[in-house]
Amino acid sequence: MGEAQNRRVVVMERGEPGVLQIRQEDLPEPGAGEIRVRTFVAGVSSYDVMLRGHWFPGQKPPYTPGEDVVGVVDKVGDGVSSVEVGQRVALWTFGDAGGYAEFVCTPADRAVPVPDALDSVDAVALVVNYLTASVAMHQTARVQDGERILAHGAAGGVGSALVQLGVRAGLDVYGTASAYNHELVRSLGATPIDYRREDFVAQIRDLTGDGVDVVFDVIGGGRQLWRSSKALRKGGRLIMLGMASAVKGGMKKIPGSMAVVGLVKLLPNGKAAPLGPGMEKYPAENMDWYRKTLAEFFDMAVGDKLRPVIAETFPLLEAARAHEFIERGGYAGKVVLTTDA
Ligand SMILES: NC(=O)c1ccc[n+]([C@@H]2O[C@H](COP(=O)([O-])OP(=O)(O)OC[C@H]3O[C@@H](n4cnc5c(N)ncnc54)[C@H](OP(=O)(O)O)[C@@H]3O)[C@@H](O)[C@H]2O)c1
Secondary structure, three states: OOEEEEEEEEEOOOOOOOEEEEEEEEEOOOOOEEEEEEEEEEEEHHHHHHHHHHHOOOOOEEEEEOOOOEEEEEEEOOOOOOOOOOOEEEEHHHHHHOOOOEEEEHHHHHHHEOOOOOHHHHHOOHHHHHHHHHHHHHHOOOOOOOEEEEEEEOOOOHHHHHHHHHHOOOOEEEEEEEEEHHHHHHHHEEEEEEEEOOOOHHHHHHOOOOOOOEEEEOOOOHHHHHHHHEEEEEEEEEEEEEEOOOOHHHHHHHHHHHHHHHHOOOOOOOEEEEOOOOOOOOHHHHHHHHHHHHHHHHHHHHHOOOOOOOEEEEEHHHHHHHHHHHOOOOEEEEEEEEOOO
16 A cells, blocks of 8 residues: 545636546645644535636635535644644634645644534534624624524525524524525524515515614625615614625626625615624634634534534535535535545
């Protein structure tokens, strides 16, 4: 047997899922302050799909996608004492991507131990989506106990996290989803709204009277965000935190989205559209918060206080199938890649 090798998925050029290729090479070596993780599972997101298919701010080909990973520490670089070889850890790669790989080198301070009682697939679903939801809810929207919120895409990765964190924060939660996902959304604690068959603004008015305090909009696009602002009551906040509608449409959704956010800020109607802090930047710049909050999410999942929703798993080397699955839609929760490790 020769030396162990690393296989990773590479986006060779922007395009259809077939641009995802497998590259085999020597194992990466952790530098000072870094660890090498042997990947058990890697998260797939609609952001990965957008970036593969369209020009978007972020990585440029050739690159390996993937923001969240769970695996075992396989080697540590000089000066690392926070984690040990053999420990199972989860990590967010932040802007570096690189998660779709059998081995990943990363700064050691990004690694958060995973409790034995938590499955790796469940753990990886709690990283980017739940931390993003938490930043949006507590740092950007600054929700207060008893407020009403509307989470769009409530059965999706971020949306299902927003619903559950909202319920736990004592909020009255409404969520848009397709009818086939309503039972799930209800079981997570929100009142579902069928955005395909109903006008969600009218539905929110019917259900609440004067609207919600916060709309979390992961769908994006000018028309969508404008309608979201209409679902707010006076003093309400519109939080734009994603662009799920751009999986097919690409960058053309962005100018209209930004224009509406600007308009909501400017109009003297008592509504706001706070943008910061960056959903990814905040954890990266507050590493103690990142590690503590993720460890809390893991404990809550072990105690059945959070329920990560898993859509489907695919072998790492079949990442193209996972991207096709996301492009087709009609699923709920997180899509996860698994390795043989
Ligand atoms: N800011 C950050 O750092 C950050 C981090 C993570 C994700 N994001 C972004 O957040 C967005 C969502 O990510 P995700 O992983 O949650 O995606 P996802 O799991 O694919 O969920 C999106 C959901 O939106 C629903 N949907 C589609 N069109 C809709 C519409 N017009 N109205 C209401 N719901 C609609 C679909 O649900 P149904 O099947 O029920 O229709 C789908 O499940 C992406 O743009 C992603 O890039 C941002």
